[in-house]
Amino acid sequence: MVMSATTDGGQRTLRRDGSFGYVAPGLLLIVFFFVVPVLMLLMRSVLEPAPGLQNYVELLGSTTYLRVFMNTFIVAGLVTVVSVLIGYPVAWLLAIMPDRWSRLVLAIIILSMWTNLLARTYAWMVLLQRTGVINKTLLSLGIIDKPLSLVNNLVGVTIGMTYIMLPFVILPLIGVLKSIDPAILRAAALCGANKRQCFARVLLPLSLPGLAAGALMVFVMSLGYYVTPALLGGTSNMMLAELVAQFVQSLVNWGMGGAAALVLLIVTLVLYAIQLKFFNPNRAR
Amino acid sequence: MKKHTIIALFAIAFGFAGQANAADMVFTSWGGTTQDAQKEYADSFTENTKINVVQDGPTDYGKLKAMIESGNVTWDVVDVEGDYAVQAGKAGLLEKLDFTIIDKSKLDPRFVTDYSVGSFYYSFVVGCNKDAVDTCPKTWADLFDTTKFPGKRTFYKWSAPGVIEAALLADGVPAEKLYPLDLDRAFKKLDTIKADIIWWDSGAQSQQLLASAEAPYGSFWNGRLTALALTGVTAETSWANNITAADSLVVPKGTKNKEAAMKFIAHATSAESQTNFAAATGYAPINLDSPALMDPDTRNSLPDKKAEGQVNADMNYWAEHRDEIGKRWYAWQAK
Amino acid sequence: MLLDFERLAGLRPFLIGLTVVVCLFLILPIVFIAALSFGSSQWLIFPPPSWTFKWYQTLFSDSRWLYSALTSLKIAAIVTVLSIVLGFLAALGLNRGSFMGREALRALFLTPMILPVVVLAVALYALFLQLGLAGTTIAFIVAHLLIALPFSIISIGNALEGFDKSIEDAAILCGASPWEARLRVTVPAVSHGIFAAAIFSFLASWDEVVLAIFMASPTLQTLPVKIWATLRQDLTPVIAAASTILIAFTILLMVLAALFRKGRKV
Numbered sequence: 001m002v003m004s005a006t007t008d009g010g011q012r013t014l015r016r017d018g019s020f021g022y023v024a025p026g027l028l029l030i031v032f033f034f035v036v037p038v039l040m041l042l043m044r045s046v047l048e049p050a051p052g053l054q055n056y057v058e059l060l061g062s063t064t065y066l067r068v069f070m071n072t073f074i075v076a077g078l079v080t081v082v083s084v085l086i087g088y089p090v091a092w093l094l095a096i097m098p099d100r101w102s103r104l105v106l107a108i109i110i111l112s113m114w115t116n117l118l119a120r121t122y123a124w125m126v127l128l129q130r131t132g133v134i135n136k137t138l139l140s141l142g143i144i145d146k147p148l149s150l151v152n153n154l155v156g157v158t159i160g161m162t163y164i165m166l167p168f169v170i171l172p173l174i175g176v177l178k179s180i181d182p183a184i185l186r187a188a189a190l191c192g193a194n195k196r197q198c199f200a201r202v203l204l205p206l207s208l209p210g211l212a213a214g215a216l217m218v219f220v221m222s223l224g225y226y227v228t229p230a231l232l233g234g235t236s237n238m239m240l241a242e243l244v245a246q247f248v249q250s251l252v253n254w255g256m257g258g259a260a261a262l263v264l265l266i267v268t269l270v271l272y273a274i275q276l277k278f279f280n281p282n283r284a285r
Numbered sequence: 286m287k288k289h290t291i292i293a294l295f296a297i298a299f300g301f302a303g304q305a306n307a308a309d310m311v312f313t314s315w316g317g318t319t320q321d322a323q324k325e326y327a328d329s330f331t332e333n334t335k336i337n338v339v340q341d342g343p344t345d346y347g348k349l350k351a352m353i354e355s356g357n358v359t360w361d362v363v364d365v366e367g368d369y370a371v372q373a374g375k376a377g378l379l380e381k382l383d384f385t386i387i388d389k390s391k392l393d394p395r396f397v398t399d400y401s402v403g404s405f406y407y408s409f410v411v412g413c414n415k416d417a418v419d420t421c422p423k424t425w426a427d428l429f430d431t432t433k434f435p436g437k438r439t440f441y442k443w444s445a446p447g448v449i450e451a452a453l454l455a456d457g458v459p460a461e462k463l464y465p466l467d468l469d470r471a472f473k474k475l476d477t478i479k480a481d482i483i484w485w486d487s488g489a490q491s492q493q494l495l496a497s498a499e500a501p502y503g504s505f506w507n508g509r510l511t512a513l514a515l516t517g518v519t520a521e522t523s524w525a526n527n528i529t530a531a532d533s534l535v536v537p538k539g540t541k542n543k544e545a546a547m548k549f550i551a552h553a554t555s556a557e558s559q560t561n562f563a564a565a566t567g568y569a570p571i572n573l574d575s576p577a578l579m580d581p582d583t584r585n586s587l588p589d590k591k592a593e594g595q596v597n598a599d600m601n602y603w604a605e606h607r608d609e610i611g612k613r614w615y616a617w618q619a620k
Numbered sequence: 621m622l623l624d625f626e627r628l629a630g631l632r633p634f635l636i637g638l639t640v641v642v643c644l645f646l647i648l649p650i651v652f653i654a655a656l657s658f659g660s661s662q663w664l665i666f667p668p669p670s671w672t673f674k675w676y677q678t679l680f681s682d683s684r685w686l687y688s689a690l691t692s693l694k695i696a697a698i699v700t701v702l703s704i705v706l707g708f709l710a711a712l713g714l715n716r717g718s719f720m721g722r723e724a725l726r727a728l729f730l731t732p733m734i735l736p737v738v739v740l741a742v743a744l745y746a747l748f749l750q751l752g753l754a755g756t757t758i759a760f761i762v763a764h765l766l767i768a769l770p771f772s773i774i775s776i777g778n779a780l781e782g783f784d785k786s787i788e789d790a791a792i793l794c795g796a797s798p799w800e801a802r803l804r805v806t807v808p809a810v811s812h813g814i815f816a817a818a819i820f821s822f823l824a825s826w827d828e829v830v831l832a833i834f835m836a837s838p839t840l841q842t843l844p845v846k847i848w849a850t851l852r853q854d855l856t857p858v859i860a861a862a863s864t865i866l867i868a869f870t871i872l873l874m875v876l877a878a879l880f881r882k883g884r885k886v
Contacts (some may be wrong), residue, residue: 022713023725026706026769033762034732037743044746064616090642093635096625105643107874112646114870116827118847119863123649126656126664130437131497133652133666152483163649166642182623195631198622224736227829231851235442235484235618241738248742249834250347252354261739272734276727311838316853341838343853355749359837487853496663516662 038265045258055259065243069263072240075154075229076222079161084215086162087169088207094170095177113167121231124160125151128232156232161222168221169214176210213275220271224264240264309337310542310549314364316342317489318512322565323364326558333552336545343487346373349537353378358539361546362553364404366445367396368603370533374400375604380536386547392554393571401533402554403571405562408527408588408595409447412505415519417498423523428502429455429478439494439503442484444607444614446530446598448475451504454526454596464599468610472617484618495520507588511567524591530598531571563587650867657860664857675861685862688846695757695842696825699764703821704814706765707772708807714773715780726773733770737830740766745834755837763835764825771820779813780806812881819877 045055059065094102112120127133128150135147150156180203188202204211226241233239238246240260247257312327314320320342327338344363352358365373373379379400389397396403411428413421422428428438429452440448449466452474458467483500485491488509494500495510496518507527513520534553536546552558559570560578569587570576576584584590603610622628628635652666657675659668679685714726732740744763748754783806791801807814829844836845843862850859 019713019717020719022709023717024713026710026729026773027725029706029762029765029769030728030732033744033747034740034766035728037747038739041739041743041746064619067619086638086642089635090639093639096623096628098625105639108643108646110874111867111870112650114823114827114874115650116844116847116863116866116870117829118844118851119653119859119866120649122847122851122859122863123653123656126666127649127652129497129499131499131665163645166646177623180623185622195622203622220734224738226736226738227848235615236620238619241736244738244742246347248745249351250345252347252351254746257742261742264736265739268734268736269731272731309839313838316849320853339838342849355754357749357752357754359755359839487855489854489856493663493855496661497665518663 041254041258042262042265043258044254045256045262048255048258055255059256059259059263065260067236068238068240068243071237072223075157075161075237075239076219078154078158079165079222080215080219082158082162083165083169083218084211087166087214088173088211090166091170091173092177095174109167109170112163117164117227120163121160121228124156124163124232128156128159151232152234154233154237156234157229157237160228160232161225164228165218165222168218169211172214172217173207173210176207180206209278212278216271216275220268220275223268223271309339310361310545311339311341311359312362312364312549313341313344313360315344316487317492317509319488319508319566319568322562323553325561325565326553327549329558330549330552334545334548336548338549349373350378353537353539356539358537358541360537361540361542362549363535363537364532365401365535367401367403367406367531367533368446368598368600368607370401370535371398371600371604372607373535374398378538380538380540380543380546382536382550383547386544387551387554391556391573393573396531396533396571398533401535402550404532404534404553405559405566405568406529406531406571406588407568408507408524408529408591409441409451409504410507410510410527411502411523411525412495412510413502413521413523414495414498415521417501421521421523422502424525425451425455425504426457428504429474431478431481434502435481437481437483437500438478439483439485439491439500439505441491441504442486442618444611446600446603447528448504449610450528450596450598454528460526460594460596463596464602466602466606466610468613472613475617506568508567511586524588524594526594526596527588527591528596528598529588531600653860654864654867657857657864659857659860662857664855675857678856678858679861679865682858684841685843685846685858688841688843691840692826692842692844695760695764696822698761699768699825700818700821702761702765703768703772703824704776704817707769707817707821708776708814710769711773711777711780712802715777716785729773730770732766737767737828741831741834744831748835755835755840757840759835760832760840760842763831764828767828767831768821768824771824772817775816775820776810776813779810779816783809815877815880819873 046053048055090105094105129135130147130149132150134150135144138144139147148155150159184206185198185202188198193201224241225239226245229237229239230242241264244257244260244264247253247260251257312323314323320340324340327340330336331338341360344365346365346369349360349363349365352360370379381399382402387402389402392402393406396406411422411424415421418434420434422430422434427434440451449468449471450463452471453463453467454460456470456474458470483494483503485494485503488506491503491505492509492513495503495505496513496516505522507522507524510520510522534550536543536550540546554572556570556572556574556578559572559575562568563570563575564579564583567586569589576587576589588595622631625632656664656666656668658671658673659666660670660672660674661668710729714722714729741763744759744766745754748756748759753759787809788801788806791805792798796804827844828842829848832842832845833848836842841849843866847859847862850856
């Protein structure tokens with residue numbers, strides 16, 4: 001036991017110090033209830049209703065489903081861009097503002113994160129309707145003269161999902177920005193860089209890895225979202241996750257459901273692999 | 286065998302297994318004020334028979350089919366749309382009803398098949414929030430007229446009898462020549478108002494849309510407007526060319542509580558249950574003895590007193606073309 | 621100067637302004653839902669004609685809401701305990717082990733967190749239908765454990781990282797058995813990680829909607845399933861009342877967590 005803690009450089013073998021046994025219970029759970037069922041689902045996509053790739057042909061060959069793919073990427077992309085544009089400045093301020101203020105802002109962020117997902121979505125459903133508070137306020141302020149369509153369309157989905165994703169951009173970025181030495185920026189300023197140059201040439205590049213990691217995470221999470229698009233989107237905003245659920249729950253078509261799930265799975269895993277490869281904070285070890 | 290070993294292992298590992306009370310049965314309907322009223326006859330059923338009725342919902346045909354196919358049937362009696370009942374009966378998804386327990390001589394024969402009996406019947410009517418607009422649309426043609434009646438209107442989201450008929454009537458098709466439905470013409474008519482439609486997917490949502498004036502008019506189930514009026518909203522109902530359709534009670538194939546299910550249906554369709562239900566919801570009873578038990582005011586507010594110009598949706602036509610219309614409907618909606 | 625709050629100059633009002641707007645954006649639905657729950661309009665008209673407690677009365681008089689809350693609580697509690705135990709073991713193994721494929725294994729453990737929940741939900745639903753476990757408590761626990769476990773492994777793993785194993789070894793040298801040393805030395809030392817794991821695991825289960833929709837049966841519904849079903853068919857302000865109670869519960873949890881952290885510092 002004592003030895004194994006100090007010698008990590010030696011040859012690696014399975015079960016060398018018995019610590020593999022600690023992992024075993026969790027591994028059993030993951031294999032039986034995660035790896036196996038997902039593989040079984042994917043099998044069904046090529047076996048039902050008959051062996052072959054016809055499910056994939058139908059899925060990738062129909063304009064209806066292609067529109068769903070498009071929608072999925074549009075929504076995920078839009079949510080990511082908006083979250084980053086709004087999240088970056090907020091994280092920036094949080095990284096440098098006095099503690100007592102940043103603590104308050106952080107508390108608000110965490111409260112919003114921990115509030116029940118359905119409660120938040122329900123609130124947006126009511127807030128965004130044509131006769132909702134937002135439209136009523138804008139109307140009475142004279143900013144608009146007829147109600148905006150804010151829900152059951154792309155706008156509604158984007159607002160609802162950005163709300164959910166913002167913390168996932170802001171929180172990791174704060175740490176990244178805090179770890180940048182202000183002296184570097186002072187040096188840049190001394191060398192004659194103006195504010196814009198300081199930002200574009202120093203601050204942004206230094207925080208880019210953290211920003212990219214956060215953006216990628218938001219993108220991946222958005223791709224697979226089900227509840228919020230289902231409640232805030234319109235009939236023409238269906239996303240991939242909703243399609244999977246619809247195939248299985250309403251159409252009882254496991255073959256197509258499995259095929260759509262595989263598409264979603266592959267996109268997600270590829271992006272996850274990219275994230276692990278380029279942005280893994282642990283990779284140095 | 287293997288399956289049972291695994292389950293047994295689980296039960297040991299966790300100390301308990303999933304438990305369902307054997308005396309229970311599950312009744313599934315569409316939620317909202319309608320199911321609240323159905324809960325009343327479920328409660329009196331429990332009082333009489335000591336069989337506990339668990340309420341579930343909303344009805345979901347996909348879920349229903351999935352549970353029948355997997356043999357894991359958790360719903361015992363389900364309230365479904367009439368055309369679906371006809372179709373599902375033919376497709377072998379339902380248990381034959383036991384007419385030694387259910388007295389069909391007292392039931393409206395329009396809604397009785399081997400596999401289903403009526404649950405209640407209703408009309409799609411033109412509804413309007415009088416407080417929100419100056420003038421209310423009176424006919425389907427009005428509802429499809431965006432110059433005379435600008436702004437949003439609401440229609441039933443799912444593919445079912447009602448909206449297509451309304452579109453054709455609005456386009457000038459005479460009521461007696463509706464079937465077979467001219468789908469091309471219907472969708473063309475619907476295209477003209479598509480941008481102004483907010484879809485309602487549950488009865489409660491239709492009420493919310495009308496009451497909040499999110500959509501100040503639209504096509505509604507008549508009972509939902511009656512219920513809305515009781516909450517103080519000035520909801521106006523226009524019965525011109527009202528389109529009737531019925532809900533049916535069915536028993537999914539493979540239910541574990543077949544006898545309880547039959548008894549429940551017998552109770553639900555009794556004259557007394559139907560009378561109370563109709564009084565609470567504004568929907569029409571399917572028990573022929575019920576109207577005699579009602580007070581005259583209630584009787585006069587029911588769809589069967591609005592026979593003038595009334596259009597009966599053709600359940601057999603729909604049962605036959607349900608899938609094909611559905612496919613086209615959802616593709617059109619997603620566009 | 622860009623990283624000095626006092627010397628942001630012209631940028632400062634912009635950043636502060638934007639942050640205030642974002643804070644309002646984040647707080648708006650939460651405050652709104654609480655206000656809505658006291659409004660008298662059944663049809664979600666806001667501002668409402670008058671104020672009332674009746675949605676709370678409806679909520680508390682309907683045993684189905686209470687029952688689903690208790691179901692959620694039970695499942696989340698069991699999931700939390702299992703997640704901590706399995707997570708502690710796995711983190712220990714991943715942290716100290718030197719077996720082949722350790723990093724791959726770590727990635728595998730974290731995958732359920734990144735994978736679209738709906739894929740997992742559909743796959744598990746199919747499996748449980750075949751095993752005859754659909755709609756049982758066990759199905760719920762397994763499903764939620766899968767997504768809670770990564771949080772435990774991360775939280776406890778991070779804590780173990782900062783823990784000097786030689787302290788545990790010292791205890792063993794002094795005569796404690798390895799497990800005794802772990803339970804009495806290591807576990808207390810990483811208690812903040814375990815506490816974080818507990819909170820995240822609990823929330824992962826308590827707040828989970830998608831898996832729950834697929835795992836639920838008429839007689840077994842967690843609170844989110846009940847809210848989901850009510851949203852789809854009723855839209856009543858009772859949902860707002862239930863949500864407000866959940867929000868209050870969340871705030872309580874946050875305050876407890878903050879107090880716990882403060883207590884540890886002293």
